[in-house]
Amino acid sequence: AQKITQTQPGMFVQEKEAVTLDCTYDTSDPSYGLFWYKQPSSGEMIFLIYQGSYDQQNATEGRYSLNFQKARKSANLVISASQLGDSAMYFCAMREGTFGNEKLTFGTGTRLTIIP
């Protein structure tokens, strides 16, 4: 079974609109972490936001917020007021495992295109 599922291979969004990128996960570990990374066309992976499984509040970082619904096992990324520079691939990832044996599993990504 897929540990991280991103069901939207591609999305087109008008500039200045908000956008939600979906991510669902599967784990039996009580302690885990969820990450979102951005990969622009230049290829580098840029960390955006992190949510721990025990965090009570949804994580926010500037225009990025993570809509964490633990019971549904979803960790959607919300980008407010999208900009042309937001066009990129976005990857959801999950950290699980015990100390010294932790691994990060990535989803297949969503390609976001912002339309002027």
Next chain:
Amino acid sequence: NAGVTQTPKFRVLKTGQSMTLLCAQDMNHEYMYWYRQDPGMGLRLIHYSVGEGTTAKGEVPDGYNVSRLKKQNFLLGLESAAPSQTSVYFCASSYSGAQETQYFGPGTRLLVL
């Protein structure tokens, strides 16, 4: 502070040739990782290291070897390259494994003919 650097940026190999990819980080991170990225498959973990002198297998370790002789360096070796190893390789590091962000290098594009 260069962060995470990877050498080389691009390489073409013939089937059966060997090569080593070098990853270096100057952030004093304990953990280092090697991933490969293939179209439509996201990133997959090849090997990782939780400290100097230690390595462990990830999700797709076959055909690769690694070494972590110095804390700041993590080497990925291909002993006998195969076309299936054509990919983009990313190195990453983090201060510790728990609750820590991984910082990525710029990637190495490898083509095996």
